[in-house]
Amino acid sequence: MEPSPNAPSSGRKRKNLSSTGLGKSKRLKTEKQEVEAVECERPSSSPKVSVLFDCLKQPITLKELTSLLHYVALGKGGGIKKPSWCGVQQRRRISGVNVVVVEGLTQSHFYKHYVTLKHLRTNYTSRITFMPSSQNIASEVFSSEVPRCEDPSVLQNPALRSHPVIMKFGSERRGLTAYVLTQEDMIKYHYPVKGPHVSFEEFVCTESSDRVTDRSPLFGLDCEMCVTIKGNELTRVSVVDADGTCVLDELVKPANRIINYCTRYSGITAAMLRPVTTTLRNVQHKLKALLPRDAVLVGHSLNSDLVALKLIHRHVIDTSLLYRREFGQRFKLKVLAQVVLKKHIQTKKMLGHDSIEDAAAALEVAQYFINTGPRQVVERHLEQLWGEEITDTPTRQPQSLRFADVLQTRQQSVAYFGKRCEVALELSNQQWHNSDKEVLASFRKTTHNPFLSVLRFSSFSDHIQQCDAPQEQLHHRMCADLGQMCVVFAGPFPEGFSETEVKRLFLSCGPVRKIKMLKRTVRLHAQVEFQLLEGAVLALKTLDGLILHGQVLKVQRPVNSSVLDLDLTLDALMDDALSSRSIYAVRSKHRVAVGGNASAKVNGHTPGVGVPGALSKKTTNGLPPSGGNVTTVRLSKEEAIRETFGQLGAVERISLLAKPSTHAWIKFKSCDDKPTALAEDHRIGHYNICPCLTPPHLRSWTASAETTAAAEEHDSENNINHQGQEMELMMRKLDRYLGKLFRSVPDCTLLVVLFPGYNGCQEQLPGLCFLEVKSGSGEEQ
Structure with missing residues (x-):
């Protein structure tokens, strides 16, 4: 992950107030x-x-x-x-x-x-x-x-611009998945769905997949019902495939005594049901066996059909909701078939409805909508279905675009x-x-x-x-505490060790913001402030115990109230969702010159003699010089990092810090590859590594010098603690x-x-x- 170079800085931990x-x-x-x-x-x-x-x-x-x-x-x-x-x-x-x-x-x-x-x-x-x-x-x-709106055809026609179909589905033609009802829509329009719904406890679920595609098969469905002593119950179910061929047509014997066959609408009579032995359970099993896992059921007000079937199916298209009207009103299937398909169904000559015909009509109406697109459907049938006319002259925009x-x-x-x-x-x-x-x-x-x-x-x-304190002062106080997270104290250093040499040493852990040499003690020490929290963590891991001219270097954090709970903050940051697949890496450059020709030992070894990370002057980060081509050098560094860390898993992204460019954030494609990388004891090849701790939107964990200097000068310690609590x-x-x-x-x-x-x-x-x-x-x- 790469922190932003321009975003303002912030970041911190919290104090422990209640639990251990x-x-x-x-x-x-x-x-x-x-x-x-x-x-x-x-x-x-x-x-x-x-x-x-x-x-x-x-x-x-x-x-x-x-x-x-x-x-x-x-x-x-x-x-x-x-x-x-x-x-x-x-x-x-x-x-x-x-x-x-x-x-x-x-x-x-x-x-x-x-x-x-x-x-x-x-x-x-x-x-x-x-x-x-x-x-x-x-x-x-x-x-x-x-x-x-930039669509000219919609701009010029107020009837199109504010049309309920255009407002819901837009004006572009899309695949069938754009018209499959969402879970929220199914609940809104009283479809049977999975979940803790008491009325749907006894319903059977089809074995449908989690998602459908624009190539998923469509099936038209229609049912006929009668009235029994228990309410509406199923008497007939018909299913047609995408070609309009009937693949299922069954009469169903209701479980309870029928008090009204609704023959005028259903076409079902007592004589038709007398020899029938098929039950609702039989039909449910047949439908589950018939429908593919990615099947999309199509029907007109299909929720009532599925309730009658006591069936839950996840993927449905409701034609009564495709051809939308204002205020929740709906067209009858008979009207849609006549206007859109130029077909006459449910005529007076027939005794009731034909469920096969209705299922096929609903399917064909849906296919027409999907293949034609919302805008052309509205343009072609605006006057016949919605009773409005299309005007060709430009009109005013709506009074309010809020x-x-x-x-x-x-x-x-x-x-x-x-x-x-x-x-x-x-x-x-x-x-x-x-x-x-x-x-x-x-x-x-x-x-x-x-x-x-x-x-x-x-x-x-x-x-x-x-x-009592203004907002700016409270903010500065927080930033000063955050800056302490990135500070380490190091020493003792050999006599004559300069600030430049200290910086060169600690750059092997991360970009250094500021170094303050401490000469008030018998031996020489330094306060090192990193720009990134990762730098302080790596310094503690890799430089503590470093041997310089026979002296053991001690690296430690400052001891004050702002860092008492830092271990908790670090644990949480390591598991942050923003960095769950990322690590921080910096190429080690332990090249320390003490007093001119003097040598420094790094963990018992002299740099440049069999120590990983020792570099030749003729190379750039271990690679041949690029001849001054900045772009080539940057790409070469990325390729070197990818080659090193690609052995642990697929690398999704490498982000190099602008200066120095030896610091990088590596993001893996899999969550499992990050623990593998970190299992290498904080070092892989020439690189020191640690988990990413800096969120990608932060430039740095430390604030500017002016901000850090503005501390809590005027507030008493008791007042600060009280406000903090x-x-x-x-x-x-x-x-x-x-x-x-x-x-x-x-x-x-x-x-x-x-x-x-x-x-x-x-x-x-x-x-x-x-x-x-x-x-x-x-x-x-």
Whole structure:
């Protein structure tokens, strides 16, 4: 992983307030499986949003975040371009958007309380720096302007632009998977589904696969029912294949006494059922044997047919929902067949309906929709089916292109939960509360989750405003603590050892930000501050015990309150979802000159004499000179690293630090290859290695010199501890709230948690944006 060279810096650990460090350490080690499950075992068919690696070098703005929300909700069919900074997989399966704005928190708050915020660091696999905004974020999400549609045919025809079919499916022609109902739609339209639903406990499940493709076979299905003393029961079932050939047609004997044969509609009479012995169970077995695992059932209001069959099938296309009308109204199959297929079914001459004919008609109507595409279907039949006319003259754009208004036009609900403030939303869609607890409780009590919901947690902002120290000073204090994580003390060094020689030695562990020579003691020591936490870890692993001129070098961390729980933070960082497949490597260059001709021994060996990592002056990192071609040198280094680490597993990406370029982040394709690499005792070939600890969106764990210098000069120690304890408790509570919220939203919901940062008069403190699509339990299509 490569830290961003431009993103603001932050990062930290937390203090232990309640339980013992030993218990927490054991708990943290059990989290690795949870993280790997998110990173490596997510079903391929599940929707996913991820930040593109190259885009982690820059923080995102509020405008870029809202562009993602627009694309997820409206897609290309709504005229929205895909955001350039993130990737979106299976966008059509995303069923809703939930945004939580935690006011008052910055990126540094997250890394300072990193161990405490278990839910955020384990369940959210995408994390990127957020540029603070002076705007009301909650209001801006609703009021952000949706780009105008660029499709000329849709632009020029208001009847097309706001048509329910176009609004749902877009204007482009797509494969059949675009029209298969999602799990959420099946629940919404009362389809029998798997799960703890009492009314579907006795239903039989077909052996359908987890996902279907655009080449999956279609089968038309239609059933006829009668009324028994127990309600509606099945009397006939018919199935046709993609060619319209009948592959199953069975009369079924109801289990209970019939009180109405519904002959006018079903065509079933008492005489027809008298000799029938086929039961519902027989038909269920025949259907399970007939349908392939990737079969897609097609029908008109198919939910009633499946309920009558007491059958659960995961992949269905409902023609009554393809040819959509406003306000939930539906066309009859008879009307669709007549207008679209030019066929007459269910005529008065017939005694009831013919289920074979109806199944074939529904299948053909669906095939026509899929092959023709939504826009042409609407254009061809707009007047006959929807009673509107197409005008060729350009018309005005909708009066409002605000995101919330566009969603409501599409019959997608929006809602705001939080403290009373100026939100660009109708009052009927706002719920005001005084505390974060009330906000969460109100959202969880909502019967139907809105498609777009924004929750505003304001307790942290209120708490920080009550503190004696301003926001900038609190941030500087955190950054100073974070900087201590990257500091080591080393010594004693031989007499005359210079700062340049110390830097050259410690560069074998990572980029060095600052060195301070300590000459106040009898022997010479140094304080070394690395840019990356990995550097400090490697220094402790590889340089502690180094022999220089017969003297044993001791490398140790500073002892102060900010690093007391650092071991817990390191354990958690090693299992971070952002680095679950990555390691940090640096080419060793132990070339130390002491007093001109003097030699230095590295772990008992003289560099350049049989020591891995000893380099010739005629080589560059062990490779021949490139003749000044910078591009060739960079590629050669990447190839050398790939050759070394490719022996342990497939390497997905190699990222070189710009300067010095001997430091690299190696990401493997498999989660299993990282432990294999780390089993080599922190060294592979010429490289010192350790787990990745720096998140890819961070430039460095250390802050600028000005920031580090601004410490807690004016606050007493008691006041600092008191404020730290209060913030720690609030962070624990926040993580519980966010965990409950995550569990309460439906599957396939895009969740966004935003620490908005701080936009002060003299300084901007970066925020942090978390992204995750809640993965379903395998039920989604």
